[in-house]
Amino acid sequence: MADLLIDHAERVMTLTFNRVDKKNSFTAAMYAEMADALTAAQADDGVRVGVFQGHETIFSSGNDIADFLKTPPLSPDVPVFRFLRAISSFTKPLVAAVCGPAVGIGTTLLFHCDLVYAGDNAAFSMPFVNLGLCPEAASSLLAPQRMGYGRAAEALLLGDPFSAEAALEMGLVSRIVPPTQANALAQRQAQKLAAKPMSSLLQTKHFMKIGQAKAVAQRLADEGAVFGQMLGQPAAREAFAAFMGKRLPDFSKV
Numbered sequence: 512m513a514d515l516l517i518d519h520a521e522r523v524m525t526l527t528f529n530r531v532d533k534k535n536s537f538t539a540a541m542y543a544e545m546a547d548a549l550t551a552a553q554a555d556d557g558v559r560v561g562v563f564q565g566h567e568t569i570f571s572s573g574n575d576i577a578d579f580l581k582t583p584p585l586s587p588d589v590p591v592f593r594f595l596r597a598i599s600s601f602t603k604p605l606v607a608a609v610c611g612p613a614v615g616i617g618t619t620l621l622f623h624c625d626l627v628y629a630g631d632n633a634a635f636s637m638p639f640v641n642l643g644l645c646p647e648a649a650s651s652l653l654a655p656q657r658m659g660y661g662r663a664a665e666a667l668l669l670g671d672p673f674s675a676e677a678a679l680e681m682g683l684v685s686r687i688v689p690p691t692q693a694n695a696l697a698q699r700q701a702q703k704l705a706a707k708p709m710s711s712l713l714q715t716k717h718f719m720k721i722g723q724a725k726a727v728a729q730r731l732a733d734e735g736a737v738f739g740q741m742l743g744q745p746a747a748r749e750a751f752a753a754f755m756g757k758r759l760p761d762f763s764k765v
Contacts, residue, residue, distance in 0.1 A: 515541045517548050522559040522705040523698070524552045534572035535565045537616065539582045542590035549597035559705040559712070561601065562697055563620070564608040567630060567690040573615030576754055585739045591616075592735050595648050598623045599727050602713055604704045608697035609633045609675075610690040619648035621683060622657065625716065628697050629675040630690030635683070638670035642754075643746030643765070645737050649730040652723075657683055 516527040526545060528535040552558040565571055574591075584591050598605070598620055607621055610630030618635045621627050637654070639646050646654070646667055654663040658681045665671045678684040688696055704712065741747055746765040753760035 514538065515544045517544070519558065521702060522557060523562060523701045524548065524558045524560070525562040525564065525698070525701075528563075528565040528571055530575075531566045531569060533575060534612070535569050535617075536572045536575035536578075537591075538575045538578040539590045542594040546590060546593040546597045549594070549601055553597075553601060553603065556709075558603070559709055560604045560606060560701040562606045562608070562701050563624065564694045564697060565610065567610045567693065568632075569611040570609045570613040570633070571617030572612055573617050576751065580751060580755075583739070583742050584735070585742070587732070587735060591647075592731075595620075595731055595735075596728075599649065599731060600724075602716060604701075604712055604716060606697045606701045606704070608693040609635075609684070610693050612636070615639065616648060619646070619650040619653075622648065622650060622653040626697070626700055627678075627684045628693050628700070629678060629684045629687050630693040631675055631687050632690050633675040633678070633684070633687075634672050635666075635674075635678055636670065636672035637666050640668060641670040641750065641760075643744065643748070643750040643762075644741050645734060647731075647734050647738055649727045649734065651734060652726060652730040656723075657681060 512529060514530045516529050518525045526548060530536060549561065552561055605624040606626045607624040608628050609621065611632055613633060613635050615637060618637050637646065637650060651667065654667060658666065662681060666673060675684060675687045679687055746762060749762060749765060750760045
C-alpha cells in the first residue's frame with residue numbers, strides 16, 4: 512500500500528500519511544509526492560482546500576532517519592525543500608488533523624496550515640538541536656511569532672515537547688477533540704471552506720500572509736543552507752550514529 516494517499520473529493524485534496532508501522536515517518540519519495548500534489552493543486556481550479564492527516568495514533572515522527580541519511584538534503588532542489596517551498600507558498604486554505612506524536616517537520620509543517628485540529632493525544636516536538644541540526648520550515652521565524660520567544664526557546668533550544676493543550680493556548684491548534692474525531696472534523700471544516708467563494712478565501716489568506724511572505728521565503732532558504740552544512744558536522748554525525756545504534760549521544764567533544 513502507498514505510503515502517501517492522495518484523495519480528491521468535492522474540491523478538497525486530502526494527503527494522508529500511511530506508514531503507521533513506521534510511525535508515519537517521511538521519506539524523500541513522500542516529500543516529492545507531497546510537493547508535486549501541492550503544486551498541482553495550486554494550479555487546479557477544481558481544488559479549493561488541502562488537508563493533511565495521519566492516523567488517530569500518530570501524525571508523523573518526522574524524517575525516516577535511514578532514508579534521510581541515504582538521501583541527505585544537500586541542495587535547494589531536493590524533495591524536502593521543494594515540499595517546504597510548496598506548502599509555505601500555497602495560496603489556498605490548508606487544514607491539518609493531528610493525533611499522537613508530531614515530531615520535527617511533523618510539527619513545523621503546521622505553521623503553514625491555516626486550521627489545525629488536534630486529538631487530545633497529540634504531542635508536538637521540534638528536537639533539531641538534539642540532532643545537531645538547526646530548525647527548518649522557517650520555524651526559527653514562525654515559532655517565536657506564534658508561541659512567544661520563551662516557549663519557542665524551550666521547544667527549539669531544549670527540544671522540549673508540548674501538549675495539545677499548550678498548542679491550543681498558543682494558537683498553533685484551533686480545537687482539541689478525541690482522536691477518533693480529529694480527521695472527520697478536519698474534513699468537515701475543509702468542506703465548509705470549499706463551499707465559500709474562492710476569490711474571498713484567496714484574498715483573505717493573501718492579506719493575512721503578505722506581511723511575512725518574503726521573510727518566510729528567505730528564512731526557508733537560510734535555514735536550508737545551514738541545515739545542509741550541519742549534517743556533515745561532528746554533532747550531527749554523533750547524533751545520528753547514536754540514533755541508529757540505539758544509544759544516547761555524547762556531545763561532550765562537539
